Each structure stands twice: as C-alpha cells, then as structure tokens.
Amino acid sequence: MKIMKKHGVAAVAAAMLTATAVTVSGCSSGGSGVASDEDQTIVVWDYYGSASPITAAVPEFEKTHKNITVQVEALDWDSMLDKFPVAVSSGAAPDLVTADMTWLPTFASGGLLSDLTPVSKDMINGKAFSDVYNAGALGAMKYNDTYVAAMYDFDAYCLYYRSDVLKAKGLTVPTTWDEFLQTVSSMAEDTDGDGTFDKYALQILPDSFHFAQLLAQNGGRFLNEDDTVAEFNSDAGVGALAYMQKLLDAGGIYWGPSEGDSTGMPGIKDERIGMFINGPYMMGVIKDGAPEQSGKWAVAPAPVGKQQGSYLGGTGLVIPTGAKHAAAAWEFAQFLLAPENQEAVFTAAGAAPATTAGLAMPALSEPDPYFGGEVPFKDFEAAMETATPFPYVAEWESIDSSITNALETALLGKASPKDALDAAAKSADSELAK
C-alpha cells in the first residue's frame, strides 16, 4: 500500500514484475497429473489466520500423499484480495487459494479462476458435486455454468442475541419483522441520554450483505433475471431499506466503516451491542473475543419478513488460472472437503463446513455451553437452505459499492431510501450497460 501511495498504478506494475521473481513452487514439474513417482510441492494461499483448519490438515495429508508437499502461505483477507490478481497475471499463481465467495464474480469474469471440471470431473472424493452440496451452495460455486470453486465454509445469517438481557426484560425471541422491531426497541438503552443507543443495541451494518438479507426476505432481488438491470430499487428494496432505517431508529447502533471491525467485537465486549445478524463464523469470533460472556448469548433464525431468505457467502477453494500443479492441488482440496476434515472448519476456526456430510459431523450437533447449551448450527444450516449468493456479474464490485453508498446515505438521513436506491440503481445500470 505504501508503494501504491507513492507511485500509483506504476507501482502495481512494478509489483507485478517483482512478483514474477517470487518462486511459489519448489517443484520443477509443470504437469497437471499427479504421478505417484513424481514429487511435487503445491503452494496454498490461506486467509484463515492462526486458527486455520487448512494448516492443521497438512501433516495428515502429507502422510497419505508421500509425493506431495504442501506449502501454506498465510495472507490476511485484504492482502489476498490485492495479491491474487497480481500473482495470477504475472504467471506466479499459487496452486490453491481460499477465496471469499463474493470475490468470485470479479475473479471469474477476469479469467483468474480455473474451471474445476477438467481436474475434478465434477466429483469430490468419488461423489458428484450435487451429492456433496445443497442446491444453494452448488449455485454459488458456478460462474457461467462451470464450477470455479468448491465451497469450504458457508455463511448464511441468523440472529445473535444476549439471551440473559432478553430474559431479564421479559422479552421473547422475535420471529417476524414486526416482533423484531418491538424487541429491538425494548432491548436497547440510551444510558447517557444523548439520543443514541449505547447498551444492548442492534448492530446495523450499512453493507450489501445485510441489505441482501432484508431484500430477499421482502421478496426482492438485486438484479433482474438476466442480470442486465438493477432491481434493488424496487418496492421490495425500498421497503427493505426503510425497515433497516426503522430498526436503527428503534434501537440500533450504526456500525459504519469508521468502526473498522465489522464483527463489532469492541461493541460486543463493552455491551453496546446486544443483538446482531451475522454468519456462523461469528460463533468462533465471539467465543475468542468475549469469553467472559459465555452462556449469555444465543442464536435464533433471523426474523422473517414476507418470506425466508439470507445472503449466501463463505469461502471457496479455487485453483487459479496458470496453477502449475492443478491436479495435486485438487487432491489436497478433496482431502480438505472430506467429512472428517470438514469438521475441523468448526473445531479449528469456529466456522461452518459447507458440505452436507461435514454439517452432519457429531461435533456440530453437540450442545454449545457458550450459547446456553443450545446447538446453533441447526439454525445456520436451515438458513443456508433459502440463502442466495450475490449476482455473478463482472461489475459486482462497482455495484456493491454503489449499494453500500446508498445504504449509508439513507441510514445517515441524507436521502430517502427510495432516492438513495434510485441513484445507486442508475449507477449500477450504467455499469451493467458497459
């Protein structure tokens, strides 16, 4: 970033040249097959951090695959996003990468991701993709009808709430939008009387992930069926944003980009946040970040509007274009997707395994003391059934940015939901027309 600041795009190009000097593979073999007598080193880029289920799986994999050495390189989410295109375009692509599912439209449309069919024959550990994943996940893994990712963990939203506070205030878990509004209003407190809620408030994140949840529940969609025109400014979209605004006014705490940490952990720790809607990965985050609140939190299905619905995301395992050891990388990917190793997504990282067999592993159905002895995973699994990914269009990055801008504009009271979304839709249509 420092280089970028000094020389702009020239530095990008410089970085690309420099990246070519980086040896990402210790193997001279350029073949795509995995001959048993051929030693290979695959390079894996992993953004899971210190609690990585991928790093944990390497010793066992290397034991059973004597000719394949796995070299894991840890990168944070932002670095991965910046370095991945540079590495691929400079011919220095790693062999396997953990990629946020929201990156897929941009990366796939840019030609950065390999079609997995040639290397997998659409099979994972001897089973067809369709037998390994549910329908929502299968849809999210495809770009232009070809598989470009194998989903490793999934993200679908449920309601996290402070069960102790809810109980103390004599409230019940909300199941509909109307009930949710009432509950949020009763939960949140303005302790210093400055007009803003500072205790047990609902975290309101002005991002397209959370808007997607409400949009889907209100019967709306981001784009039309052909993905050629914006539809998020329909009555359903405007209603969804107006409802978001009502939640904020009733008892929400605005958690914009300046808060930095979108998980809301600082607010959870100091109890400004008493409710939030987020994915299963937050179970691990909250346990690590607020161990003193063990037993005080619970998870429930997100309150329903006109219908069920959620944003669907997560992490996909992708093989970049130009990967030198695609077959060996796929071997490792299959190993990671085996049910016993999928369990580690939960036990090591506290996230949700994406395969149906992984979700059925015993560790995921054990009562969780942190969440009052309940089994939160069943709610996330149910949410996944009706979840949908973002539209898979090349322009999504720009459209997402316009939507976020509209959400901020409306939630900060600078424009009505309709005006804000109309402006964003105009910008999105212009992008799509390109």
Added chain:
Amino acid sequence: MIAPAVIILGLLTFWPMALSFVWSFTKYTGLGDPQWVGFQNYLDLLGDPLFHQAALNTAFFAVTTMAVGPALGLATAILLNRKMRGRAFYRAAFFLPVTTALVAVAAVWKLLLNDGGIVNQALGLFGITGHQWLADPNTALPAIAIASIWQGFGFEMVVFLAALQGLPPDLLEAASIDGAGPFRRFWHVVLPYLRPTFVFVYVIGLIGAFQVFDQVYVMTQGGPINSTLTVVYYLINRFRALDLGQASAIAYLLVAVLAGLSYLQVRLARKWS
C-alpha cells in the same frame, strides 16, 4: 559504474510506468491481451461522478493540510529557533510523529475520535455532547486532515528550522538598526529569505497530500457516503475490480495534475525571486 542503477531503475520504475501508461488506453484485467480503447478510460473518468467526488475530496484535503501544516511548522520553527529551556526535547517531540508509521498514527487517531474516544470524553467534561466524527460525512474528512497535519507538521518544522538557522544574523540586525519591528523584520526579511524553503515544502507537501491513502484506509475506508473517498483510494478500488486500464488512467491524471502544480510553483518561485 552507474549502469546497474540505471538498469534497476529502468526495470522497476520506468518500464512499469511506461507499461501502465499504455494500459491507460486499454481495457485490461491483467490476463490476456489488453484491448485498445483509446481515450475511453479518460473520458469515462471525466464523466464519472464518483471520480469527481474523489477529486474534490482530495483537493479539499490538499488545500486544508497545505494551508495549516506549513504555517504550523513555520510557527513552531520560529519558536524553537529561540534559546529556551528544553528546546532539544520539544524539537524531538514535535518531530516524533513524522517518524511514526502513518498507519499507526491513523489507528491512534481513530481511537481518539471514536464515539467513546478521548476527544468526546474531553468534550463531555465541559458539558459538550460528543460527536461521531468519523461517521459523519461532514466531519470525517476534516478529521482525517487534522490527524494528517498533526502527523506531518514536524517535517515542515524541521525544514523551516534548518533554513532559519542559515539566516545571516546581520540581515536582522541591519533591519533592526533601520527601525524595523519584529513584524516588519519577519515580513520583509525572514519570509523572503524562506521563499525557496516554502517552494520545497509546498512541492513535496502537495505531492504527498494528493496521494493521501493510508489514513483513509485505516480511519474510514472512503466512507461515510464516499465523503473521504480520495483519488488514490478510488484507484485501488478500480484495481481491485480488475479494471487496470481505468486505474492506470487515474494514475496518469494524477501525475498530470501534480506535474502541473509543481511546474506552477517553481515558476511562481522564480518570478518572486
């Protein structure tokens, strides 16, 4: 002897610059062949409201920081050019933020300006209700500018201090003998003497100000409502969207503006001298 340096410079600086200049006339994702589009990327930018906002924000940041920073640096330099107790300590203290990583400084300022941060707590002591400085589109960019001025004015102070120490004392003495008071000595002797230093400070400062990125990245990520979106931040966004052609065009527009401003400053300096 200089061949290795020239080769390295050429390979790592001039060649990529030339490459990205060519890309600025293409549609290019980084893979495959760039597709020639002529001036389309530049024309798109000129009609892009988001780019206009980024340019305006950047100009606001540059004007604000360059109006206050050098003035503060000069005032501090004049104060610390006098004999006083603890002078070395103060000089080091004011320069310390310059040596600190910009990201660290931004992170600290973010904590200070947060809802429950020290700034709001201090205001609370006087019965003043705090403000969400970084979450309000009206105050986010000024807040970033203030943090940047605090971080950077120590550099300007050192440069002015070095120049002031080279000021021949007999010039000031002669002015005093002629009856000039402190203000007239400052206006008619010190300021003209510092003119080349001002040019240096403004050329370097403006180049840095127009490339503001780190503070925005850490403190607001371009929000809220794009109120802190800057040109370089927008460039990175285009890069992340794999639109290398437009990202390159933004970089060259920035180069053109900075080159123009630097040329203007040098011309003005020559005219005044």
